[in-house]
Amino acid sequence: MFNLEDMTLFFLSLLVILPLITMIHQAGHAFFAWIFGGKITFTIGAGKKLFDIGPVEVRRIYFWHSFCQYEKLKHDTKTAHILVFLGGSLFNAGSIILINSLILTGMFEPHIFFYQFVYFSVYYMFFALFPARYSEDHPSDMMAVYDLLKYGKSKDPLD
Template identity: 35%
Template sequence: MVISLFFILPIVSIIREIGYLITSKIFGAKKSKITIGSGPKLFHLSVFEVRKYYFAYSWCSYDSLRNESKLAHIIIYASPILSNLLIALLINGLLAYELLGLPNFWNKFVFYSFYFVLFDALPIYYPDGQPSNGRVIYNLLRYGRKSDFERNDPQIDIKKTDEK
């Protein structure tokens, strides 16, 4: 349980956020940053900002996109789902062919990756009002608009916005 909480979950979160980072950069994101954790900032390394409770939360942010098309946003919001899915399938395949040691560790890793995929893909609003990536994609496809969530810090000033 401790390994899952302090090691596996943060790595799965980082993989998820790197999916955002890569695709947002492809579509011309300015000042991209991945924040890992919540609470006071511990250090900043390149595009990563690590906070005290690194295992509790993560998100990717950027100032603007060069390409603001609906397709660009669909791809950006699908990228964390796909990045976790692809890594989980790759690891699962390596486990099936017995090419990885520590199968218990990797089985937990695959489990949490699929857990992230499931709850990212469901088109829901979380209790705090934040839309899942699946919900953002659904709104883009169905209504042509993006439901987004603006945040400065998960503990400070959270507000929901709907762009038209």
């Protein structure tokens, strides 16, 4: 049962774990776009812009939403775009494997932080890999792959 004592964990999840998972996801998209020669813009959060660090823009409500956009890839192939679209989930899966490996080897002790991290990473991956349209211009990552394979679209829907 959820009670007042659980509020600490709730705020830890909302303000630390979910933004970290989101940044890992978007970093996966950015990494593959960078590998294939795309120019990247990586926005963390929503609302008023606070500051920029290179191609990374940080906004006031940092835990709300994040997205990665890229311009034309130098290596413009379907495979490159598929890897960019799936890069977020690949990075999330890699972070799950890393955390579990560090726990299994005894480098990290099992802790609710890591449980929440893995739980919300799987949650994030599920919605990225579920083929759906959040709006006309915002397909899920898997829907973007579907559109690319079926219609040849290579628009950047990475958010």
